[in-house]
Amino acid sequence: MEFVQQLINGISLGSIYALIALGYTMVYGIVKLINFAHGDVFMVGAFIGFYSISVFHLNFFLALLISMVACAIFGVVIERIAYKPLRNATRIAALITAIGVSLLIEYGTIYIRGAQIEAYPGNVIPDVTIKFFGVEVSSQSLFILGVSVLLMVCLQFIVHKTKIGKAMRAVSHDMDAARLMGINVDNTISATFAIGSALAGAAGVIFGMYYTSIDPLMGIIPGLKAFVAAVLGGIGIIPGAMVGGLVLGVIEALVSALGYSLWRDGVAFIVLILILIFRPSGLFGKNVREKV
Amino acid sequence: MSIVKQAKGFWASIVLAIVFSVVVQLLINGGQLNAFYVNTLFLIGINIILAVSLHLIIGITGQFSIGHAGFLAVGAYASAIITMKLQLPFGLALLVGGLAAAVAGLIIGIPSLRLKGDYLAIATLGFGEIVRIIFLNINYVGGASGMQVSHLTTWPWLIGCVIFSILVIVNFTNSTHGRACISIRENEIAADAMGINTTYYKVTAFAIGAFFAGIAGTLYAHNFYIIQPTNFGFLKSFDILIFVVLGGLGSMSGAVIAAILLTIISTYLQDYPETRMIIYSLVLIVMMLYRPQGLMGTKEITSLFKGRKSVKGGVQDESKHTVA
Numbered sequence: 343m344e345f346v347q348q349l350i351n352g353i354s355l356g357s358i359y360a361l362i363a364l365g366y367t368m369v370y371g372i373v374k375l376i377n378f379a380h381g382d383v384f385m386v387g388a389f390i391g392f393y394s395i396s397v398f399h400l401n402f403f404l405a406l407l408i409s410m411v412a413c414a415i416f417g418v419v420i421e422r423i424a425y426k427p428l429r430n431a432t433r434i435a436a437l438i439t440a441i442g443v444s445l446l447i448e449y450g451t452i453y454i455r456g457a458q459i460e461a462y463p464g465n466v467i468p469d470v471t472i473k474f475f476g477v478e479v480s481s482q483s484l485f486i487l488g489v490s491v492l493l494m495v496c497l498q499f500i501v502h503k504t505k506i507g508k509a510m511r512a513v514s515h516d517m518d519a520a521r522l523m524g525i526n527v528d529n530t531i532s533a534t535f536a537i538g539s540a541l542a543g544a545a546g547v548i549f550g551m552y553y554t555s556i557d558p559l560m561g562i563i564p565g566l567k568a569f570v571a572a573v574l575g576g577i578g579i580i581p582g583a584m585v586g587g588l589v590l591g592v593i594e595a596l597v598s599a600l601g602y603s604l605w606r607d608g609v610a611f612i613v614l615i616l617i618l619i620f621r622p623s624g625l626f627g628k629n630v631r632e633k634v
Numbered sequence: 635m636s637i638v639k640q641a642k643g644f645w646a647s648i649v650l651a652i653v654f655s656v657v658v659q660l661l662i663n664g665g666q667l668n669a670f671y672v673n674t675l676f677l678i679g680i681n682i683i684l685a686v687s688l689h690l691i692i693g694i695t696g697q698f699s700i701g702h703a704g705f706l707a708v709g710a711y712a713s714a715i716i717t718m719k720l721q722l723p724f725g726l727a728l729l730v731g732g733l734a735a736a737v738a739g740l741i742i743g744i745p746s747l748r749l750k751g752d753y754l755a756i757a758t759l760g761f762g763e764i765v766r767i768i769f770l771n772i773n774y775v776g777g778a779s780g781m782q783v784s785h786l787t788t789w790p791w792l793i794g795c796v797i798f799s800i801l802v803i804v805n806f807t808n809s810t811h812g813r814a815c816i817s818i819r820e821n822e823i824a825a826d827a828m829g830i831n832t833t834y835y836k837v838t839a840f841a842i843g844a845f846f847a848g849i850a851g852t853l854y855a856h857n858f859y860i861i862q863p864t865n866f867g868f869l870k871s872f873d874i875l876i877f878v879v880l881g882g883l884g885s886m887s888g889a890v891i892a893a894i895l896l897t898i899i900s901t902y903l904q905d906y907p908e909t910r911m912i913i914y915s916l917v918l919i920v921m922m923l924y925r926p927q928g929l930m931g932t933k934e935i936t937s938l939f940k941g942r943k944s945v946k947g948g949v950q951d952e953s954k955h956t957v958a
Contacts, residue, residue: 376752376755376756424919424923427923428922428923431922431926432926433751433752434698434751434883435922435926436922437698437752437755438875438879438918438922439918439919439922439923441700441872441875441918442914442915442916442917442918442919442922443915443919444915445872445911445912445914445915445918446912446915446916446919448911449908449911449912449915450912452908453908453909453912457908562868566759566760566763569756570760573753573756604767604770604771605767605771607763607767608763608764608767608768610760611760611761611763611764611767612760612764614756614757614760615745615757615760615761615764618745618748618749618753618756618757619745619748622748622749622753
């Protein structure tokens, strides 16, 4: 039963990775940019949630909503200021800019509020242990899973059933053709950043609630691992990011369960290098041959 | 430009470098330079080696690697084991540090055969992190608390290594092999079609770059008394990346100038690490927005002294210059 419990822990951790990975994968699918700053949007989301709960005494759902809206705006601001002027630049220039933005957010946050660790208020969601079939599951794990699944269903709805979702799919398929069809490409890209950043903000609040401690550099490792999850599922593919996140979370939980918890961070990168060597297009990706 | 003239310039710069290092040695011996300046000078030297070695991988071969701190760590730990655990001389430690890092470079160079651009960047970043986590978990080298290393880096060793690495990389760049690497940077498919063994040159560039990073790691370890896995996180990789990007991808003198400038700036901002990182990140962003080719573009400082005549064919418009 220990094993099933670890599996459930892994799935809730994995659903957080999946939420962050969705932002990576959507942005990559549309502008072919690894948005390194995405992990830091996640961190900003965690802090906004923290301040809404502890300073303004809002309830959890309101805090989640505020954090998502604020992160969406933040994501669009980053895109408009730093990435939009580089739309036609080399991809390496865009990548370096993304690294710069990431460092700027991290150290800007430290500059503004200091590097000290903040403890999330623990009583936001009642933590009861639920038992069924002999497996002990904390209500928090189930709650995290529930919120993540709900957000992913919303995302699927937006991408497949709404006009902006249709525009996003069109732009990611062929940007120039989409522009010729009268789609406002700039707005669509901004909308993608907004949705991705909102998901990262939500992940930040959930992460803070689950792990209770947050700090300005907390976004780096989950951000990188979420990227690994996105690559694992096939970057640019939305269901791939969800599955990749869950798989990565479960792998990490199993490694911890086997007693190698110190190696946990390394496993994600080993998975990354293996997947890049053996199946670079990811679990769900199709192999596209490069045209000359 | 004739070969004789080229050789003249070469020997002139060697003589200059030797004169400079002797003068500095005399100043250190005479006590005119206080500990702060000596320390900064050592840091500059180490950073120049790092910048030049990464320049070979990113600037010349166009392989975007952001895990350079991993090679630095391999060199640092390998050499520290040689001097501290096995009590062998420092010169051997330099060699072993470099070779160990070169082997690591070969290991990471092999996946690079299949990966391009941002995928390679992420894979190298992952490699750097794996190296850090491995050292974190090995108790033989002290785990998280790190390893005590005695101070063995001296000025002659340091300046010798700086001159050696610059010489090797300049000569490599100007050789057939270097031109093959540049052709891979400009267009890998075209290079392949011209019969260049792209795999071989990419791995060679990784191995040579890693070798010098390992030498820098040896000097680094024996300059700071203690090495810890946290010293080799990806922030260190970004520090090195900034030297190369700021100097201009493809310009070695640019990388050296950037390494000198940024080391001086960061020594003065030592007490304000956040401010330093904010300045670094703003420099990166503003640079990419307004001058993506870096301070020097792909030009070398020596080309400033030559007339316009020396510009030969090829891409004239620098803004169109692409890397990877």
